[in-house]
Amino acid sequence: MGKRYTIYDIARISGYSPKTVARVINGEDNVALSTREKIRKVIADIDYEPNAFAKNLKSKKDRTVLASISSPGNAPLEWIQMMIEQISLLCQQRGITLFVEYCYDPGESIANSILSKNISYIDGVIIFYERKADPRIRLLKDKGIPFVVFERAYDDTVDYVGNANYGILYNVFSALCRKGLESTVLFLRKPTLVNIDRVNGVLDAFSDSGLDKSKAEAVYGIAGANEAYEYTTAHLEEIAKKDLIFISGDVRSLGVYRALSEHGIKIGEDISIIGFDDIPASQYLLPSLSTIRPDYPRLAESLIETLFPSSDAVVEKLIMPIFIPRDSLSPAFR
Amino acid sequence: MGKRYTIYDIARISGYSPKTVARVINGEDNVALSTREKIRKVIADIDYEPNAFAKNLKSKKDRTVLASISSPGNAPLEWIQMMIEQISLLCQQRGITLFVEYCYDPGESIANSILSKNISYIDGVIIFYERKADPRIRLLKDKGIPFVVFERAYDDTVDYVGNANYGILYNVFSALCRKGLESTVLFLRKPTLVNIDRVNGVLDAFSDSGLDKSKAEAVYGIAGANEAYEYTTAHLEEIAKKDLIFISGDVRSLGVYRALSEHGIKIGEDISIIGFDDIPASQYLLPSLSTIRPDYPRLAESLIETLFPSSDAVVEKLIMPIFIPRDSLSPAFR
DNA sequence: CTGAAAGCGCTTACAG
């Protein structure tokens, strides 16, 4: 441990003034090379660490981002991890410090949040799982702190960045219709904006392909694999007649796999399945699950760019995900 | 935005001194009730936010923890998310601010880490995926900052908290041997300390049950489901003779499921499978995967408690995971 | 119960 050194110590040891030491530390260029070298040597010798609190007191220097995640219920969401990982890597690259906060219910527990306790640390916030009248957004607007919502926001006055949910579903299903798709059922958790966009993409693809929209049926209430299993089992005859099941969230597909397998319906032959997220398990299911993979690196870049715009970069609000056809798609639809 | 208020503004408006204002803000008790109320009212009126940098300048007040995650390669690890989520919730409860950092290679990229750039923010660090001669640990020791490694550390001079890998495997396999288990193969990624503990738990269970240790065969190099699939397919005859496959990491089990299914070997009848982690997918596999579930809340608590010990709490270094038998276990072994 | 003064370790604004 030992004593912590300050720029005054460096000044004393090197024989220069604190201001010149500060110039060297901050990489300003109007310092004589010989001076710079002497001061650098002292800094290295005493293993000096600048005090971040002093540095940010007069005016804030360091940039920080808070990822605020209010996971809905108990479902751990694989994609969040991939998203946070990409954001973290980008932040390190750009010298941004990343805070992460999970809360189960942003309505109540915002009192414990860094937003309520130490907001002066935070320069920008990425909001996951925005709710209607989200207290996080109200607070951030009040305080005038930049923020961006992941996926289209209920509050249409705020910035967001997300998957092109409508676009990718429209594209994928338009292509499927051209290959002869005639009916589908969509399994979704709740009619969130994300899911509504996905459903509308499918519906419009159907009607633009000359099919009746009633041939694409949306089923809400499929929270997890469990519900997917139960619903599929209970409505087996009806579902078995469909050409394809779209499941909004790969995790849920396991319930459908199980239900269909138990009744001898062959996925990728009798019926096709497409998921969303491309969780690690998907490619190893039997048959491997066709899915739609969010473009995490580009999403991370647009999120950060929205908070801290750099002159050149173009911010995309909607990032097109990538369709990954696998064996769960029957040959006719590949 | 508007101007940011300071305790001097509150002092001026309320008619008290800055010191008394500070007393109210910090909840000190030697303030007249009437004074406290007047000052509280001013604070609320002007929507005052304390400046965290000034507060921590004279002496550090806020406590912060950095979760430093060096994910090995490209494998996104579901359990990390569950771990971080629990840590985040606990930190909020205790008023600790959580930083999260991912890096692919701590050997190189530590230069971009907050550890190198702004270490004065950090009061404690949780290290995931410690490496031999980990540069993070060297730096933290140099600076005298408290840290704890998740899972048993290569550096045996440091604190760690982790799963009771040896213990749970010993317990589970001892019970299985009592029920007639006679042979097993263990699929693992690398001979890490974690995996060595798991293997030794199985081996000792075998020998303490009067079985030859050679009946428990460890196979390393199973990085993902892909490798699991290929290895199982290539060594099918040999593997099919075993009573049970233990897979260190549920994600990899999907490859084994696939390989066995393709050859008509029935999991939960002809052969049993046990995984580790209890990822969300596991319970929905067909058959559902028996697995060993880390006790995330207790792990989180011990990690934080190691960094910031509270007088009463007992820190456990090894937390016993929970065995979750499911359909992948043949009836004899349930 | 309340307050005046100095100090934390930097940066800013200015001077030469």
Place this chain on the structure above:
DNA sequence: CTGAAAGCGCTTACAG
């Protein structure tokens, strides 16, 4: 190219 002085918004140490 270099430096002296004041200030950031709190806390500490002390006084009454």
